[in-house]
Amino acid sequence: VELTNEDVADILALLDSTAYDELDLRTSRFRLTLRRTPNGWTQETQVTTEPDMAIEADVAGLRDGGHHPPPTEAPRGAASASERAPGAGAASLGAPRNERASTAKPHGQTATPAGVGGSKGGEAPLGNTAPLGNMVTTPLPGTFYRAPRPGAAPFVEIGTVVEPDTVVAIVETMKLMNSVPAGTRGTVAEILVANAESVGQGTALMRIKPA
Amino acid sequence: MTRGFRRVLVANRGEIAARVIRSCARLGIETVLAASDADLDSVPARLADSVALIGAAPASASYLDVNAIVAAALATGADAVHPGYGFLSENARLARACAAAGITFIGPHPRTLELTGDKLAAREQAVAAGLPVLPGAHVDAGNPDSPPDPAITGAVARIGFPVLVKAAGGGGGRGLRVVRDPAQLGQAVAMASAEADAAFGDPRVYVERYVSPARHVEVQILGDGERVIHLGDRDCSVQRRYQKLIEEAPAPGLPKPLRGELHRAAVAFGRHLGYQGAGTVEFLVDVARGGFYFLEVNARIQVEHPVTEAITGVDLVAEQIAIAEGRPLRLRQDDVDFAGHAIECRVNAEDPAQGFLPSPGTVTAAKFPAGAGIRVDTHVQAGSAVPPHYDSLLAKVISHGRDRDQALSAMLAALACCAVTGVATNVALHQALLGTAEFRRGGVDTGYLERHG
Numbered sequence: 071v072e073l074t075n076e077d078v079a080d081i082l083a084l085l086d087s088t089a090y091d092e093l094d095l096r097t098s099r100f101r102l103t104l105r106r107t108p109n110g111w112t113q114e115t116q117v118t119t120e121p122d123m124a125i126e127a128d129v130a131g132l133r134d135g136g137h138h139p140p141p142t143e144a145p146r147g148a149a150s151a152s153e154r155a156p157g158a159g160a161a162s163l164g165a166p167r168n169e170r171a172s173t174a175k176p177h178g179q180t181a182t183p184a185g186v187g188g189s190k191g192g193e194a195p196l197g198n199t200a201p202l203g204n205m206v207t208t209p210l211p212g213t214f215y216r217a218p219r220p221g222a223a224p225f226v227e228i229g230t231v232v233e234p235d236t237v238v239a240i241v242e243t244m245k246l247m248n249s250v251p252a253g254t255r256g257t258v259a260e261i262l263v264a265n266a267e268s269v270g271q272g273t274a275l276m277r278i279k280p281a
Numbered sequence: 282m283t284r285g286f287r288r289v290l291v292a293n294r295g296e297i298a299a300r301v302i303r304s305c306a307r308l309g310i311e312t313v314l315a316a317s318d319a320d321l322d323s324v325p326a327r328l329a330d331s332v333a334l335i336g337a338a339p340a341s342a343s344y345l346d347v348n349a350i351v352a353a354a355l356a357t358g359a360d361a362v363h364p365g366y367g368f369l370s371e372n373a374r375l376a377r378a379c380a381a382a383g384i385t386f387i388g389p390h391p392r393t394l395e396l397t398g399d400k401l402a403a404r405e406q407a408v409a410a411g412l413p414v415l416p417g418a419h420v421d422a423g424n425p426d427s428p429p430d431p432a433i434t435g436a437v438a439r440i441g442f443p444v445l446v447k448a449a450g451g452g453g454g455r456g457l458r459v460v461r462d463p464a465q466l467g468q469a470v471a472m473a474s475a476e477a478d479a480a481f482g483d484p485r486v487y488v489e490r491y492v493s494p495a496r497h498v499e500v501q502i503l504g505d506g507e508r509v510i511h512l513g514d515r516d517c518s519v520q521r522r523y524q525k526l527i528e529e530a531p532a533p534g535l536p537k538p539l540r541g542e543l544h545r546a547a548v549a550f551g552r553h554l555g556y557q558g559a560g561t562v563e564f565l566v567d568v569a570r571g572g573f574y575f576l577e578v579n580a581r582i583q584v585e586h587p588v589t590e591a592i593t594g595v596d597l598v599a600e601q602i603a604i605a606e607g608r609p610l611r612l613r614q615d616d617v618d619f620a621g622h623a624i625e626c627r628v629n630a631e632d633p634a635q636g637f638l639p640s641p642g643t644v645t646a647a648k649f650p651a652g653a654g655i656r657v658d659t660h661v662q663a664g665s666a667v668p669p670h671y672d673s674l675l676a677k678v679i680s681h682g683r684d685r686d687q688a689l690s691a692m693l694a695a696l697a698c699c700a701v702t703g704v705a706t707n708v709a710l711h712q713a714l715l716g717t718a719e720f721r722r723g724g725v726d727t728g729y730l731e732r733h734g
Contacts (some may be wrong), residue, residue, distance in 0.1 A: 079653050245672050
């Protein structure tokens with residue numbers, strides 16, 4: 071398939087005895103570039119093989135009814151207690167791949183209210199939610215949660231009075247829970263994203279009516 | 282009964298999926314990658330012989346979905362499932378569902394997984410196997426607003442403060458909290474219990490003596506259900522919030538008798554469990570007093586397994602597969618030779634300068650070190666997506682030298698060659714952590730990263 075670390079080491083042992091400082095190896099499956107630097111050799115690999123998706127439809131079909139789940143099985147969504155139950159997801163399973171992609175909401179494609187993107191400028195602050203007007207936005211892409219844990223009461227509802235540091239939501243990014251503060255003193259006027267939805271960086275989550 | 286696998290479903294993602302696929306390819310076993318929507322174009326998807334879509338990007342809809350994994354294995358005609366680490370790797374339900382479907386789960390017996398997954402049960406088994414455990418007690422959560430239950434206070438007073446409150450169903454450092462003040466015990470127990478119930482569906486908590494300074498030392502074992510051997514120890518004391526960052530093998534500077542005791546304890550525990558597969562027995566080493574205590578068993582391949590592979594020359598994934606195929610252990614204890622020293626740095630997509638803020642995005646370039654004594658396990662290349670749904674591990678850089686000094690110099694040179702752009706990385710933090718006199722001396726404790734990070 072691809073070169074192993076041992077293969078690369080063997081090639082480098084050969085190269086070390088030569089005057090070459092760079093090797094660019096291309097096959098139908100990968101490209102390997104080796105360069106000599108003051109700190110030693112570096113490698114850049116590009117696996118160019120296309121994934122073989124031949125059996126995707128069978129899997130969806132089997133799971134959705136072709137097969138009886140084992141008796142010990144819990145319902146979907148309860149697959150792990152350590153993971154928050156997601157929203158939908160099963161509905162898109164039987165669909166062709168491009169349709170699935172559109173329901174999966176890749177980050178960056180999430181609807182953002184007009185004006186928000188433009189006012190962001192070049193200074194997207196990280197680590198802190200900067201209020202864009204009266205919108206609460208997420209500084210990171212991830213999964214939006216309205217409550218601290220499944221089954222708990224939401225942080226806020228429409229009409230809740232908030233201070234700038236009131237936590238209004240959590241966005242889970244790379245297994246870390248990041249609390250999102252209101253950023254503005256006022257009243258929650260609108261909640262723009264459904265619980266457990268994927269959100270892109272800078273997505274407006276809520277609108278706060280300033281006090 | 283041995284049954285050679287023809288096709289293995291790799292039920293994981295990231296670098297470990299690529300790692301498992303490589304060993305399978307070397308063994309002539311076909312691989313099917315079970316991938317979520319977010320990983321269909323990943324490097325492991327390109328390396329695998331074929332790809333089975335198992336669901337949407339959130340892990341709960343794909344990598345944590347037992348039904349989807351078993352259905353994918355059946356649909357693709359896989360003989361076995363390799364679960365990697367994390368996700369469902371220690372999930373007894375997946376192991377049982379595989380067995381019910383006539384598919385081999387590459388891992389320990391479901392009964393073992395149930396025992397090791399329950400921290401209280403594992404602790405009891407450790408005691409039964411003669412391993413030292415920290416003084417501790419099982420406590421029931423009361424009402425956070427009422428005074429602490431006198432029975433809890435009494436049990437904990439005998440342990441002595443500070444104590445660590447742990448969740449029986451916990452893992453990965455979740456559900457842990459240190460209590461220094463007896464007056465705060467009741468509330469800490471109640472909160473830990475509520476958190477554990479929400480996170481793991483299991484409200485049971487227990488308290489153990491909190492040891493500081495301490496080192497985290499673990500022992501790699503292999504078992505075939507009858508015989509158990511060890512492949513030496515690893516030190517994983519460089520941690521942040523119980524997440525390991527740098528690991529090495531062997532653990533530096535351990536007194537020889539202590540090292541021998543750790544190895545014997547791990548093997549004894551493996552024998553007691555009738556352990557089948559690769560596993561890790563984790564211990565806490567009390568730096569001030571010199572003793573050691575059983576912490577937990579990780580019943581799977583570990584992230585840091587390459588440092589053990591470097592010093593032993595054993596392919597642990599290949600051994601996992603051989604054991605799952607029903608073969609007796611191919612190695613005797615005397616066959617395991619240890620050569621030199623190895624260090625692993627976990628390169629994560631996070632920004633230490635901004636409070637370890639996660640940094641999902643798209644990798645624009647990925648240059649890694651190469652050469653003798655250097656190994657890089659990664660799933661990223663130019664153009665790779667780093668989705669927000671999963672952990673932040675981008676690559677593991679492993680150096681192997683004839684001694685620790687050489688491994689350390691090689692690692693520093695290797696880190697200087699790392700150039701991953703498009704997402705933030707912690708490479709500079711690794712360079713800082715490896716560059717101190719304290720680290721060079723070896724044997725740092727679990728507080729090291731917080732002091733120097």
